[in-house]
Amino acid sequence: MSTLDERAGELDRADPLAALRAEFIPSDDVIAYLDGNSLGRPLHASRKRLAEFVTDVWGARLIRGWDERWMAAPTELGDRLARVVLGAGRGQTLVGDSTSVLLYKLLRAGVAARPDRDVLVMDSGNFPTDRFLAQSVAQERGLELRVIEPAAGAGVSVADVEAVLDERVAVLLLSHVDYRSAEIAALAQITTLTHAAGALVLWDLSHSVGVMPIGLDAVGVDLAVGCTYKYLNGGPGSPAFLYVAAALQDQLTQPVTGWMGTAEPFAMGPSYVPAEGMRRFASGTPPIVGMLALRDMLALIERAGLDRIRAKSVALTEFAIEASDTLLAPLGVELASPREAAVRGGHIMIEHDAFRGLTPILWARGVIPDFREPRGLRLGLSPLSTSFAEVLTGITVIAQLMAARGYA
Template identity: 55%
Template sequence: MTAAAPVDTGRPDMAALAAELDAADPLAEHTRRFVREGDVVAYLDGNSLGRPLADLPGRFARFIGDEWGTRLIRRWDEAWMRRPYDLGDRIGALVGAAAGQAFIGDSTTVLLYKLARAAVDARPGRTEIVIDDDSFPTDRFVVEGIAAERGLTVRWIRVDRAAGVTLEQVEAAVGEQTALVLLCHVAYRSGFVADVPGITAAAHAAGALVLWDLCHSAGVLPVGLDAAGADLAVGCTYKYLNGGPGSPAFGYVRADLQGALEQPIQGWMGAAGVFDMADRYQPAPGIGRFLSGTPPVLATVALEAMLELLEQVGIDAVHRKSVALTDFAEQALAAHVLPLGEEGQRAMMASPVAGPHRGSHLTVTHPSFREVNARLWERGVIGDFRAPDGIRIGLSPLSTTFAEVELGIALLGEELRAALAKG
């Protein structure tokens, strides 16, 4: 196959626009607060793993020297026993939850299991769990496992993978047999933002509970859990909350549901008297009953640092920059990538158009993108390949400049042009 003649990519204009946007960005100063050393010239994967804050070495040194090193086990009584709830409340505030409804602990998968199992057991006699067929694999796998354990049926919603699940689809899927609806607030593949209030109301009208996966929304856009009447939510902390690889997940349980749900992994940290060493398990009152094992305190040091920054800036300001970044990325793709190749062989956008249904990442697709993404990594442009043919451009607002978005997408265009020339 012969590639089309080179096109005028418009890169100088886009580079100039990026410089103007960076100069006018009210949050620009914060990009310097993150580690930016090494060979990376454009980090476009902040929706998978956020950059570390530059002051973390000092924070870890103080934690090890002052808290762990000198206070030793006494620090549990002084502060660490409260840490899952204190940090939970701070994350809760970012996603629109009043205090006493969120906690830190376990991985995303474990928390999804605990809350989903608790939810279906709280709806005895109902036989179905509703989930869409393009939810993140761990969500789908957890649901399949719970359905097998409890003798339930999974009702799949078939979604457009360039979009996501709609209110109308949920309304058509739920009914008197629905125990639980489990959906992602922001679709991991396309970045589609689901209608949390509308879908929650539709599920409630059918008598079902709703569990929201906030992994691609917590820390980057407002969620409004309490305002929507949400039941349950789970999210990770290593994406837009920059907690580091493997940092613990958070869970949310609406206050009036806490006494009605029995979580299935009964551990000593969720007991009414943690140090009573009781003969039988008695769940703690309130949100504490959803803990299981010892909180991963050391793994929350980086998370706490990012929460301080998010609280300083405010989630609304972060979301405004997210919108500006995705709008600019769409322009850069139109200039550098989408025009390349012959008709029928061009890359395509696989994300919603600008507006309320677009999160903080864009996906663009082309059959050559697995190889293209590998070459980009060698050049220091870190995007995220998602099978079978997509590259996600994830834009973490506080650590991402418009200039690196422009450079990264321009180099994506170069590598696609090279792939097309090879045929």
């Protein structure tokens, strides 16, 4: 135990990003926040920005705010997000709506852009919303839904994708990082394979954006979506983003044709005429308030540097695995995430039959992980707000509770 304490101390002292933890608002009753990949902590800067917005912007400018700055916010913030965390050029990213709505838009638009193809591909281990939407779109469009069944405990492999691609596939939908195991999919290889088959690939970046470099333009990704309340700390219900490669934008017809996506929103014309570029993928009034905290986190990520964030993320998950091996494995806990850092995202999953019952007790003790069916405890380690000592505290409490219940 002393060795782990010493290791945590050494790692925290050597952490070049340690000082940035002071940028986040602490929780008085939480001793270990291990769910930063579900909802990031708020920033002090966001508390100030939100308060000032109510009085100095919304209150002062009122409806004039739309003409002065708000109409441009979805694309302006989209360009900034693309530059800071997506590795993408201007004019390809839009902020607004939820991840679910944006997934629907791009799935429908993608299959419509391949009218001679009748297959939509997903995997059985993807997040439920992704699977449900793929099922809905396949049913609406009369498509065959082809399902990849990864090996037990593994993510979707290149070989899995090769096995399902053919001349009938219109769109392949995958997550970059598995929401349970944290396994990273081979984004570049799978994108290349999909293109060789003449299909489009739609990536869900929700568990990778903000915690690792992605490089959408360099890889040649077609379509992508992601949320902003996990590692981007936009707050509960903050708007999602969608990315459409520049070469595809005029080939896609988005299905949710709201007034904000028209060429002249205030013309109030009799029929829908899409705007040029990414604006055409907008639908309704953009959630301006929901974009505020995201701006602060993007600024902090830019200060920290995405490569350094990824290095800290790897170090945190490595240490979490080390602590779990030492304290939890003797109690029967199993690691359900890759041990190889190169294919592991920003969280780890550990498994034990006791975790369902232990989760509410952990929450009451101020240790906040995530339970995932059927027996998984997900430890989400947001690099800029999480210390190594905090990780050790959380895992130590888990071990103590398990030992007290006879799992030793």
